[in-house]
Amino acid sequence: MKAEQITCLFAKNIRRLLEETPIDYDKLYEIRLRVGRPLFLISSRGEFFLKRSGNFSREPGEDYLVTQEDLRETLEYVSGYSLYAYEEELRQGYLTVQGGHRVGVTGKVVLDGYKIKGMKNISCINLRLAHQIRGCAKSLMPYIETKDQIYHTLIISPPRCGKTTMLRDIIRHISNGWNGVPGRNVGVVDERSELAGCYEGIPQNDLGIRTDILDGCPKAEGMMMLIRSMSPAVIAVDELGNYEDIHAIESVIHCGCKLIATVHGESLEELKRKPLFEKLLQDQVFERYILLERKNRAGVVKAVLDRNGVSC
Numbered sequence: 001m002k003a004e005q006i007t008c009l010f011a012k013n014i015r016r017l018l019e020e021t022p023i024d025y026d027k028l029y030e031i032r033l034r035v036g037r038p039l040f041l042i043s044s045r046g047e048f049f050l051k052r053s054g055n056f057s058r059e060p061g062e063d064y065l066v067t068q069e070d071l072r073e074t075l076e077y078v079s080g081y082s083l084y085a086y087e088e089e090l091r092q093g094y095l096t097v098q099g100g101h102r103v104g105v106t107g108k109v110v111l112d113g114y115k116i117k118g119m120k121n122i123s124c125i126n127l128r129l130a131h132q133i134r135g136c137a138k139s140l141m142p143y144i145e146t147k148d149q150i151y152h153t154l155i156i157s158p159p160r161c162g163k164t165t166m167l168r169d170i171i172r173h174i175s176n177g178w179n180g181v182p183g184r185n186v187g188v189v190d191e192r193s194e195l196a197g198c199y200e201g202i203p204q205n206d207l208g209i210r211t212d213i214l215d216g217c218p219k220a221e222g223m224m225m226l227i228r229s230m231s232p233a234v235i236a237v238d239e240l241g242n243y244e245d246i247h248a249i250e251s252v253i254h255c256g257c258k259l260i261a262t263v264h265g266e267s268l269e270e271l272k273r274k275p276l277f278e279k280l281l282q283d284q285v286f287e288r289y290i291l292l293e294r295k296n297r298a299g300v301v302k303a304v305l306d307r308n309g310v311s312c
Helices: 003-005 010-022 068-078 081-091 139-145 163-176 219-229 243-254 268-272 275-282
Strands: 029-033 040-043 046-050 094-096 100-112 116-130 153-155 188-189 209-213 234-237 258-264 288-293 301-308
Touching: 003 010, 010 068, 010 094, 010 258, 029 068, 046 243, 068 116, 081 116, 100 234, 139 163, 139 288, 139 301, 153 219, 163 258, 163 288, 188 219, 209 219, 219 234, 219 243, 243 258, 243 275, 268 275
Parallel strands: 153 258, 153 288, 188 209, 188 234, 234 258
Antiparallel strands: 029 040, 029 116, 040 046, 094 100, 100 116, 288 301
16 A cells, blocks of 8 residues: 555645654554544554654654644545535545545534534544455355355454455455356445445445446445346445345345345354344355454454354
């Protein structure tokens, strides 16, 4: 990952510190700015404070404190001096920038009745860096796909364990083909613009040559749109989270499509205790469960289970 692609998004004072600090951007996950508080870096090694001296430490002290002007200037850069153009994205609390990186924001929410109209007085910016790790799912592919079959697959992962990165590489393998397995059409519903990282309609991340993407579309509606219009062999979605998603899954399966999805969770047992997923698991909809775990790097596979919860 090019450091210049990241540092150019920030106000000049923060940019200078980032340029002077020895940072491995391939292992960096987040850069978080809160007005009046220290500048945080979160990497595969943990959380660090950026110092005024142009270095970083795990312990607070002589930290660079983010100013309101830093936030204002950073917002101008990430929005191309036109926050109005990103009004729709900001209603969701984030916007996507070139490179597929996501800029999350918090502040005063403006309501129109019960609906979020926009956001003002922004007090926090969190840049989440998009990482592509080509080949990270290679060892999993024999469990997910053969020449004759694709298995409905659910990736279960705690936060920040690489589930989106893993899903992205699985999509790429299925789309391009691998080890003699032919490529297949894949439909992706990228509700949060994280998988493809579309910027001005162009995917910034490589999801393969046979992949069609619905960017910024709610998962439930998007899955049905893809089935009706694109004839995918596989539909992929990130972070199942509500009953509409679950109902759409049933339609996907009945249409003969295969589903690759992710969900937050520590284990299959934990998922079974959630009412949202109880019926899906009882009906053994998913034929493969891939469990990720917290380690000193993302994408560490804890187990691969079949539909009965038995290790493959």
